[in-house]
Amino acid sequence: MAERISLIGVGVMGEAILTSMLPTVDAGGVRVADGRPEHARTRAAALGVQAADSNTEAVTGADVVILAVKPKDIGGVATEIAPALAPGAIVVSVAAGISTAYLASRLPAGTPVVRVMPNTPATIGAGVSVLSAGEHATGDHLDQVASLLAGTGAVHRVEESYQDAVTAISGSGPAYVFYLIDALAEAGVLGGLSRELARDLAVQTVAGAGAMAQQTGEHPVVLRERVSSPAGTTVAAIRELDERGVRAAVIAAAETVRLRSIEMGRELAD
Numbered sequence: 001m002a003e004r005i006s007l008i009g010v011g012v013m014g015e016a017i018l019t020s021m022l023p024t025v026d027a028g029g030v031r032v033a034d035g036r037p038e039h040a041r042t043r044a045a046a047l048g049v050q051a052a053d054s055n056t057e058a059v060t061g062a063d064v065v066i067l068a069v070k071p072k073d074i075g076g077v078a079t080e081i082a083p084a085l086a087p088g089a090i091v092v093s094v095a096a097g098i099s100t101a102y103l104a105s106r107l108p109a110g111t112p113v114v115r116v117m118p119n120t121p122a123t124i125g126a127g128v129s130v131l132s133a134g135e136h137a138t139g140d141h142l143d144q145v146a147s148l149l150a151g152t153g154a155v156h157r158v159e160e161s162y163q164d165a166v167t168a169i170s171g172s173g174p175a176y177v178f179y180l181i182d183a184l185a186e187a188g189v190l191g192g193l194s195r196e197l198a199r200d201l202a203v204q205t206v207a208g209a210g211a212m213a214q215q216t217g218e219h220p221v222v223l224r225e226r227v228s229s230p231a232g233t234t235v236a237a238i239r240e241l242d243e244r245g246v247r248a249a250v251i252a253a254a255e256t257v258r259l260r261s262i263e264m265g266r267e268l269a270d
């Protein structure tokens, strides 16, 4: 029988995951709920899935329940849905900083919980999702969730203790790259290019460089050196980036995210 899937929270990430799953799941078996029921109904109608008027209605009879609400809301949602969960249902959380233990303590004993850190390029199937098993989640549960998320892009697995570091790189990472694209485009405008051309050049350069790093598998330093002729223009730019501490700033920014993710988990657990 086809899997019955429930999604709680039809926001940015919930909808990205839902859209990516739809080509491979039975849309008739998918039910969604949201903080605003009318929003759930509108999005469900647009995507060809069912809408529920409450979280408990959405999870009743579901094999897999995906929680895509904000970290501050997820504890309350877990407590709310616990009595309605079918025995053996897998609960998947995409909330940053929230441990499987935090959720398991609010769910029926023995509930398999899988923690996932996705990212927004999942919307176009070019994301990366990183899975960790909670205490009662087996390899089969992880396989089941990995196959559901295959449409979001690449899927990796890590021990849960690494999820804060994952959040800092791939979870928040698209924002750093969009920031770089914007800065690069601004430089193009400063150099006299139209905004449209500057944006296209910046976007295509980031997309092409990313694809090249992925397809060649070469170390980024090797790829960078190939663009940098001796005494040339690019090497002068790299020296400027180094002098302004851009590499250190990127590392510090990611480390701040990792620490904030740990802190958020602790704040909510208190």
Ligand SMILES: NC(=O)c1ccc[n+]([C@@H]2O[C@H](COP(=O)([O-])OP(=O)(O)OC[C@H]3O[C@@H](n4cnc5c(N)ncnc54)[C@H](OP(=O)(O)O)[C@@H]3O)[C@@H](O)[C@H]2O)c1
Pocket: 008, 009, 010, 011, 012, 013, 014, 033, 034, 035, 036, 055, 068, 069, 070, 071, 073, 077, 094, 095, 096, 117, 118, 119, 120, 171, 172
């Ligand atoms: N966005 C990202 O890049 C990203 C990346 C990785 C992980 N995540 C994780 O994904 C989760 C969702 O983030 P998001 O960016 O998608 O946030 P979002 O756009 O605000 O979506 C959250 C959704 O949950 C709904 N909601 C709130 N309380 C609810 C409740 N009690 N019951 C049912 N639905 C409820 C909200 O409805 P209302 O609008 O009515 O409140 C909203 O539609 C977060 O835990 C975040 O850590 C996000």
